[in-house]
Amino acid sequence: MIKVANISLSFADKKVFENLSFHISRGEKVLLDAPSGKGKTSLLKIMMGFITPDSGEVHISGQLLTAHNTKVLRSKIAYLPQDIAFPKMKVIEFIKLVLDYESNKHIKYNENQVWEMLEHLKLPLSILKQDTLSISGGEKQRIGILIMQLLNREIFLLDELTSALNSELKEFIANYFLQMKQTVIVVSHDEIWQQNSIRKVRW
């Protein structure tokens, strides 16, 4: 599903990591386990094409990530950071705006599906009418998850997603992702992800 081959990255002559290689299979749950400052978040951003590494390759679904196919490969990935930044508008308007992007046009807005997902994510229906700036961090993240699910993303990159949540919500979110069939890659200092069912990639 994802192959990272001999990737090196440095910022202003400071080496972040060197010749990093690993492979992640479809449906696997993986925790990137490295000390702070060792470029875990940067690695997720490299997979998204937000940062270009000094050398090395990333393959997603068997395709080498290049400038030409970034958009296509990005559309397979859900990148969810801790502080998801929504533009200011009503939640429902934002969901519809996303579905209106040219590359998402084939996905139709299905009210029943959204309601079911809200329930599954323990969110009230009324949240759809709320302003994106007025909802809490935990709610924002779950709306982010909901949208990515609507977009049928195959790979989830979670960047400290649960860090600011209370323990109950942490557990709920962790279980949510561990039970899904999609591939999940986690960067987190939370104990909750230190489980046996999650493979650790260390450097």
Added chain:
Amino acid sequence: MGAKDLNLYSMLFAYLLLLIPLGILIFMQVKLVKETIVSVLRMSIQLGLVGIYLKYLFVWDNTCLNIAWLMVMITVSTFSVINSNGIRRRDFFLPVMGALAISLFFNISYFNFFIVKISDIFNAKYLIPISGMLLGNSLKGNIIATNTFFDYFKNREKEYLFTLSLGASREEALRPVVRECMKRSLKPTLASIATIGLVSLPGMMTGQILGGSVPTTAIKYQIAIMLAIFSTMAISIFLVILFLKNVSFNKYDVMKRNIFIKGEN
């Protein structure tokens, strides 16, 4: 008929007006005294030179020379926009200059040909002062628009990247940014258009009335010039953002890091 000339004593009295504000600045210990003096000196020298230059420009009234002077005005404006953003001249000189030049040449030609209806649209007496007004105002708008654009990426890039990750194309992800740039830069001008006559009698009108025009003529010119200013601003802002979009991003649709000169970003 023209406005009464101001002699040396008149100008001396004009400069004397500075004494009270300077006194206030010194008394209140606002550290603007040096800046005030430098600004006034700069204005005096610049206008003095332009006065001499314009005198000959109007006498010679040579199309090539007139256009060359416009290009000087556009170049100075271009540097002003670029410097206010701390971006690299090498990358942005042509895009910014292009936006200002296209918008100005279109609007000044339209103004002189269709509104003033002069046969030689490059006549110095019309071309230079009116272009100055159009360019001066769109310069302000362009500075606000480009600052808004780059500030967005300095402070809210996450929002843009998240939108990209949701499947938006660069164009789609930039749409809200472009709207914000247009809105912020055009609003002050719209506000001044809406209060004109009530709060201020603008410079052009005052000048024409002092120069001997009847108020109705002055008012018609003022309306036309305000509309031309708005048009020049909107077109140049639209173009400058359009051109910036093309040079500011890498092949992955992420804003390039090396477009800012050191010390910025």
